[in-house]
Amino acid sequence: ILNVEQSPQSLHVQEGDSTNFTCSFPSSNFYALHWYRWETAKSPEALFVMTLNGDEKKKGRISATLNTKEGYSYLYIKGSQPEDSATYLCAFDSGTASKLTFGTGTRLQVTL
Amino acid sequence: DVKVTQSSRYLVKRTGEKVFLECVQDMDHENMFWYRQDPGLGLRLIYFSYDVKMKEKGDIPEGYSVSREKKERFSLILESASTNQTSMYLCASRLTGGGGYTFGSGTRLTVV
Numbered sequence: 420i421l422n423v424e425q426s427p428q429s430l431h432v433q434e435g436d437s438t439n440f441t442c443s444f445p446s447s448n449f450y451a452l453h454w455y456r457w458e459t460a461k462s463p464e465a466l467f468v469m470t471l472n473g474d475e476k477k478k479g480r481i482s483a484t485l486n487t488k489e490g491y492s493y494l495y496i497k498g499s500q501p502e503d504s505a506t507y508l509c510a511f512d513s514g515t516a517s518k519l520t521f522g523t524g525t526r527l528q529v530t531l
Numbered sequence: 532d533v534k535v536t537q538s539s540r541y542l543v544k545r546t547g548e549k550v551f552l553e554c555v556q557d558m559d560h561e562n563m564f565w566y567r568q569d570p571g572l573g574l575r576l577i578y579f580s581y582d583v584k585m586k587e588k589g590d591i592p593e594g595y596s597v598s599r600e601k602k603e604r605f606s607l608i609l610e611s612a613s614t615n616q617t618s619m620y621l622c623a624s625r626l627t628g629g630g631g632y633t634f635g636s637g638t639r640l641t642v643v
Contacts, residue, residue, distance in 0.1 A: 428571075453631050462535070463621070465631035508574065510632075516581060517562040517625050518589070519632065523573035 421445055423511045425522035432499050432529055439495045440525040442509030446490035450514030454483055454494055457524070458505040466494075466507075499529040534558075537622050537635035544642050550609040552638050554622030562625045563605035564632070565589075565597065567618040574621065580605055581627070612642045 424443045432438050444452060451470045457463040467476040472487040480497045496503055506526045510519035538553035554563065562581050566574040566589075576589030578597040586597050594616060598606045605624075609616055619639050623632040 451629070455631070455634075460636075462634040462636045463632075465633075468629070468631050510574075516579070516587065517627055518564065518576060518579050520576070521566075521574040523571060 421511055421513070421520040423509065423520050423522040425507075425509055425525050427525060428523065429526040430528070432527070434500060434529055434531050436499050436529075437495065437497045438499055438527065439493050440507060440527075442492045442494070442522055444490050444492070444509070444511040444522075446488060448513045448515075449487045449490075449511075451512035452485055452487075452492050453510040453512060453519060454492070455508040455510065456505045457508060463508060468512075494525075496527070499527070501529050501531060503527060504529045535622055535624055535633050535635040537620075537638050539638050540636065542638060542640045544609075544612050544640065546613060546642055548609075548612050548642075550612050550640070550642075552607040552609075552620055552622075552640070554605045554607070554635055555603050556605075556624040556633070557603065558624060558626075558633065559602065560624035560633070561602070561627045563599065564623045564625070565595075565605070565607045566621045566623065567591070568621060568637075569618050577607065577620075609640075612640075614642050616640065617642045 454466040455463040469485040474485040506524040564579040565577045580599040622635040
C-alpha cells in the first residue's frame with residue numbers, strides 16, 4: 420500500500436489569513452498528483468491535476484506547487500474565506516489501472 | 532451537468548443483512564471505484580472496475596463484493612453486514628488515460 424501523507428491533519432484560521440498544507444508521496448512511479456476539496460454534505464470536487472515537476476497551478480485564491488523529485492506538493496490559500504472551509508485531499512496517481520491513492524486529508528476551518 | 536449518482540444518502544442496516552449500494556454515472560467512463568472514508572484513515576479503495584464485468588480488489592476488499600453488468604452502473608455488496616462496516620461510502624468514475632475522478636455524494640451506512 421502506497422504511503423501518501425498530508426499535514427496538518429486540521430487547521431483553524433481567521434478570515435483573511437493565508438494558509439498552506441503539505442502532501443507527501445512516493446517519488447517513484449509518479450504519473451500525477453491530484454487535489455480535491457470536500458465540503459460537508461457535498462461530493463469531493465477536483466481542484467488540480469499536476470503532472471510535471473515544478474508545475475504550479477492556480478484557481479482563484481487557491482494555488483498548488485509540485486516537486487516530484489522529492490515527493491511533495493503544497494496547496495496555498497490566499498486570504499481565506501469561510502467558504503474555503505472544507506477537507507482538502509491529495510491523491511497519488513501512478514498511472515496504473517487509473518486508481519488513486521488518497522492522503523488522510525487536511526480539514527480547514529475558517530472563522531470570521 | 533455530468534453526474535455520479537449514489538442511490539441512498541443514508542442507510543441503516545442490521546448486522547448480518549445483505550446490503551447493496553448502487554452507483555450510476557452518465558459520463559460513459561470506463562473506470563469506476565468504491566472507497567470508504569473513516570476518520571483519521573482517509574479514503575481507502577475497496578474495489579474498482581475498468582470495464583463491464585471486470586473487477587479488481589483494492590486495498591480493503593474483505594467482506595465486500597462488486598458487480599458491473601452495465602458500463603454505467605457499479606454496485607457494492609456487503610454480503611453480511613457487520614458493525615465495522617459502518618462508514619461513509621463514496622463512488623467515483625474516471626476516464627481511462629487521465630483527468631480526475633468524478634465523485635458521487637456518498638452513502639453514510641450505519642450497521643446496528
